[in-house]
Amino acid sequence: MKKNYEFLINQDGKILKTDAPFFDASINENVAFYFPMFIDFNVTLDIENFEMDIYEASINGEKYFFKLKIHSINRNAKNVYDFVLEAEDLTEEYIDKQKHQTAYNKISIKNEYLRETNVKLDSQIDYLRTFAFVLSHDFREPLAVIKSFHDLVDNALSEKRYDDITELNQLAKKQIDLLDQMVSSLLKLQQVTSEILSNSDSQLNLSHLLDKIAKDIYESEKLQLHNQVADDLILNIDETHFYVVFQNIISNAIKYRKGDLVDVEIVCKQKDHFIEIVCKDNGVGITDEDKRKAFQFGHKGSMHNQDEIASYGIGLFTVKNIIELYKGQIGIEGNKDEGTIVTIRLPNNLIVDQMASEIKENQQFMDAKSFQNILFVDDSETTNFINKSIFESLSLHCQFYSVKNGAEAMKYLLGAKPYNDQNLYPIPDLIFLDSSMPVMDGVSFAEAFSKIRDRFNINIKIAMLSSMPMQKLKMDTKDFGIDHYIQKPLSKEKLKQFLQFN
């Protein structure tokens, strides 16, 4: 089979003659019909020295691979052609090569992802090492101080210096408070670093959140907050996460203030690809070293102004983790004595389209009407009453039933006495289950129910409510088919979120 073709071409790019079988001589085509790179034959390319490695062409619906070479020849008076294009047909060889190349490239792409994952894992390991080191150091220090105070108290007791004891106790209490605050900070950090964005539909008015933090925050009387965030800006972010973020930023501003008062201005702007939130204060500023290390675990600011407020080097690290959880970025700027600027950037797809959201919400409430019978399993009658009221406040017209513990719920579902009249006690399509109850708790009920769930010819959904940490509860019930977990107490917002998911 012939594998080399020649195209004789004139100065205008017209093919005068060729032995290529795919060439239709009657068309009298320009060379660019087959080889688009010659579209502007006279000017596009350095045509006399044109040589290509491999060119993929689609001709009459067939795929070809050619090695192309073009060179000029002397003008032939009779045939008037000026160039010869040599096309070496390598199709058979390269079709196979393409298959191999495709497989190889797919593996390369997978490898790229794996490498990136490895880098992330390495950084996690580094973080854990630092975490262990900082923890052992920061916990040991107050413990050692407390131990010293304890020894001093013993001495004071034996020497009957009772006045000293009161003072020593107060000093020891400060250290205990410090430890307590550290544990709280670590718990928040643990929540953030281990949490998956499970509830991406939660909506938050950022401006309202900032106002709330300004009221709640420790030493709020020393804060002058200038909240410039638009009142109608709603973001798809979790309230707890962003409470921690802004509480840390604002409390740092208070901590690193110059005098009695600190001004904090918070502005939010929407850019092309992200939302930018800028928090600017007029405090003592920040050193270059602190700027570099501000978000490192265990780093404590060097320009600390207030001795009575402890710094654990956890806050901004937690903030960074939260922001990164939302694929955002945080940076810190400023100079000594010139205040500090914290800039947060978040993907602009976190902005809630209000109108679309309302339509969706209404639709979901309509769908939620499919819940006809709801069974509350909780030992607190007050809780059952409040939960029922919350359902009713959303105009969800369901029938409500309640039992006091898991064992009663099992009786109800199995139609045992006194629940044997199905007209009075219909099978629910939704169970709101408390985790902690006497007799049979929520976890044991969920386990027992998972074994009989198939008996029911309707799909019974279970929402588990708890005031305990959700992570452990999720682990304990992971095999029992819980459809949704809700942190107690139930609220209108939480119920709306639940309905959106179900």
Added chain:
Amino acid sequence: MGSVGVGKTSLVERLVYQRFSPEYLSSIGVRVDKKSLELDDCKVNLLIWDIAGEFMTHKVYQKYLRGAAAVVCVFDVTREQSFLAIKSLISEISNEQINPIIYIIGNKIDLVKNKAEFNYLFLDESNVDMLTSAKDGEKVEEAFQFLSKILASNSPNLRRV
């Protein structure tokens, strides 16, 4: 140009033939396509050389840069490595004795739409010209329209229509 699998051929297919194939097939060597775009006051004939991704590491591509009016650098928005490869390519091109327009496209934006998966931040550090989806056709034509406008405004030999 761009790393393997970023969607260079798919972008060209979408632009020239308005089609997309979900099946991934590696490009071998070079494929050339043409596309005419009408601008406000002129028509631009683009001759697009789709160079196989594996050439990125071979420096074979350098000879194709001579005579190129622009280099379209494509990366996959879900693969940061592909963006780093583009950065390194741009730096190499700057070292050559050629001066084409560098035009950066982030492709596969459909994979990150409505998800907070995209580390959009490198957009801020670099001048990514357009985010596209060859799969959905989003911003593909606009990307090349925009490039054509840049080319037209930079071309002294422009033939106005």
